Amino acid sequence: MVGLSIGEKHFIQGGIAQDIRTDGRKRLTYRPISVETGVIPQANGSARVRMGATDVIASVKAELGKPTPLQPDKGKVAIYVDCSPVAAPMFERRGGEELATELSVALQKCLLGGKSGAGAGIDLSSLMVIEGKICWDLYIDCLVISSDGNLLDTLGAAIKAALSNTGVPKVHVAMGPSGDEQPEVDISDEEFLQFDTTGVPVIVTLTKIGRHYIVDATSEEESQMSSAVSISVNRHGHICGLTKRGGSGLDPSVILDMVSVAKHVSEQLINKLDSEIAAAEAYEVES
Amino acid sequence: MEFVSPEGLRLDGRRPMEMRQIRAEIGVVAKADGSASFEMGNTKVIAAVYGPREVPNRSQQISDQALVRCEYSMANFSTGDRMRKPKGDRRSMEISLVIRQTMEACILTHLMPRSQIDIFVQVLQADGGTRSACINAATLALADAGIPMCDLITSCSAGYLNSTPLLDLNYVEDSAGGPDVTVGILSKSDKVTLLQMDSKLPMDIFENVMQLAIEGCKAVANYIREILLENTKQLEYRRGT
Numbered sequence: 329m330v331g332l333s334i335g336e337k338h339f340i341q342g343g344i345a346q347d348i349r350t351d352g353r354k355r356l357t358y359r360p361i362s363v364e365t366g367v368i369p370q371a372n373g374s375a376r377v378r379m380g381a382t383d384v385i386a387s388v389k390a391e392l393g394k395p396t397p398l399q400p401d402k403g404k405v406a407i408y409v410d411c412s413p414v415a416a417p418m419f420e421r422r423g424g425e426e427l428a429t430e431l432s433v434a435l436q437k438c439l440l441g442g443k444s445g446a447g448a449g450i451d452l453s454s455l456m457v458i459e460g461k462i463c464w465d466l467y468i469d470c471l472v473i474s475s476d477g478n479l480l481d482t483l484g485a486a487i488k489a490a491l492s493n494t495g496v497p498k499v500h501v502a503m504g505p506s507g508d509e510q511p512e513v514d515i516s517d518e519e520f521l522q523f524d525t526t527g528v529p530v531i532v533t534l535t536k537i538g539r540h541y542i543v544d545a546t547s548e549e550e551s552q553m554s555s556a557v558s559i560s561v562n563r564h565g566h567i568c569g570l571t572k573r574g575g576s577g578l579d580p581s582v583i584l585d586m587v588s589v590a591k592h593v594s595e596q597l598i599n600k601l602d603s604e605i606a607a608a609e610a611y612e613v614e615s
Numbered sequence: 616m617e618f619v620s621p622e623g624l625r626l627d628g629r630r631p632m633e634m635r636q637i638r639a640e641i642g643v644v645a646k647a648d649g650s651a652s653f654e655m656g657n658t659k660v661i662a663a664v665y666g667p668r669e670v671p672n673r674s675q676q677i678s679d680q681a682l683v684r685c686e687y688s689m690a691n692f693s694t695g696d697r698m699r700k701p702k703g704d705r706r707s708m709e710i711s712l713v714i715r716q717t718m719e720a721c722i723l724t725h726l727m728p729r730s731q732i733d734i735f736v737q738v739l740q741a742d743g744g745t746r747s748a749c750i751n752a753a754t755l756a757l758a759d760a761g762i763p764m765c766d767l768i769t770s771c772s773a774g775y776l777n778s779t780p781l782l783d784l785n786y787v788e789d790s791a792g793g794p795d796v797t798v799g800i801l802s803k804s805d806k807v808t809l810l811q812m813d814s815k816l817p818m819d820i821f822e823n824v825m826q827l828a829i830e831g832c833k834a835v836a837n838y839i840r841e842i843l844l845e846n847t848k849q850l851e852y853r854r855g856t
Contacts, residue, residue: 368740369657371692381645385739387692413686413735414644414663420686420735421703469691473661473737474644 373494403455438560438569484531495520649760666732771831802836
């Protein structure tokens with residue numbers, strides 16, 4: 329996929345060792361991030377996030393459904409990622425499925441918590457309508473349009489922005505004559521509840537190249553990695569999820585160090601994202 | 616249902632011979648050799664071209680011309696109801712074939728033997744006329760990639776509802792069950808390379824509707840030429856000449 333000569337490989341590794349990457353960034357600097365919200369008008373919420381040349385769109389659709397018997401007081405969220413062949417020729421037909429599945433699972437782990445629904449970054453109890461009978465199902469669909477490394481962070485940011493943009497319609501419930509009957513629901517076209525995203529975490533991926541870690545790797549830098557750890561951190565500095573990729577083994581002390589570096593970087597990322605999302609929403613309201 | 620009001624206005628306020636607003640942008644996918652986005656009203660598509668490059672599957676390469684491949688995919692969120700299986704369904708395969716055959720007609724494939732040109736089209740929002748938007752986007756992307764073509768291919772659709780020929784149908788008008796004629800032309804030589812129609816239409820009315828679609832194609836071609844000229848000026852400016 330990425331063909332690099334030996335000279336280029338040495339250049340990348342040497343530069344990272346000296347804290348100067350090929351595009352001039354420092355090891356812990358993100359590329360310029362741009363956020364646009366409301367790009368898909370027929371969805372309940374949507375956003376398009378660009379980190380350098382990586383470009384993804386996330387859309388949130390809300391449909392009424394039945395809660396699972398195990399968690400009758402919570403709504404359901406499904407995350408689905410699709411790699412468009414537009415991003416790379418190898419994604420044509422079913423070529424992008426493996427990467428897409430890996431990204432979907434990683435996102436679910438980071439944002440949705442465990443099987444019991446505990447510890448989810450997204451507040452599922454706010455999606456309740458009638459306990460045990462009716463709840464909102466959120467379908468988060470992501471599309472990768474251009475891939476230049478660091479897909480997971482960009483997808484996490486896009487989902488956060490799309491959720492900030494999401495309005496769940498207000499539902500008026502009329503109880504049927506007998507308690508067992510399906511109650512009638514009237515979905516309001518006018519009133520919307522803005523989704524609460526203060527608890528939604530961001531994902532920070534640290535890529536280890538040589539003896540140092542970098543943040544926001546381009547696809548050339550990713551081809552030189554020995555391993556990568558993706559950590560999702562929320563506003564309060566709590567770790568919401570952790571995934572390690574790559575075959576090389578890591579000393580436990582290195583992982584702990586990476587976690588603390590990620591927490592430090594996540595503060596700046598959360599602030600940057602929040603200001604970009606606010607600016608995008610303001611721009612959307614104006615136009 | 617009334618699609619054309621007595622005053623002559625359609626459901627979205629357009630006149631029967633009026634196209635939707637078109638917007639195009641070149642170079643939206645940085646990693647592709649050529650790319651473009653094309654919007655016709657609420658229909659938004661992105662096309663990316665990779666090539667000419669080596670054919671990965673040696674058995675498929677053609678010794679005297681380039682191999683042109685195309686894939687059409689729709690995003691999950693592109694239609695009103697969320698799509699379950701966005702790839703590989705029969706409609707997508709048919710449209711991929713149609714786009715490939717249409718673009719192959721204008722690419723000078725004999726100049727690039729034993730190589731492969733991939734055209735990928737991704738629909739972000741579908742509101743009728745996706746086929747036409749895809750072909751227009753593909754033309755721009757091929758031009759952005761610098762692939763030699765004999766002409767610009769543009770496409771537009773037209774229909775016939777409430778006894779009126781209508782140009783550039785949107786989704787509601789398309790699903791009305793009336794005829795839907797999609798035309799693709801080579802803009803300079805005025806030759807028709809793509810012609811598809813659903814439903815049925817008397818011959819004399821068909822001529823009118825097809826002519827209307829061809830007029831629409833020419834309008835798109837003028838817009839595309841402007842965009843390409845503007846893009847070339849930008850490139851010249853950046854080179855410092």
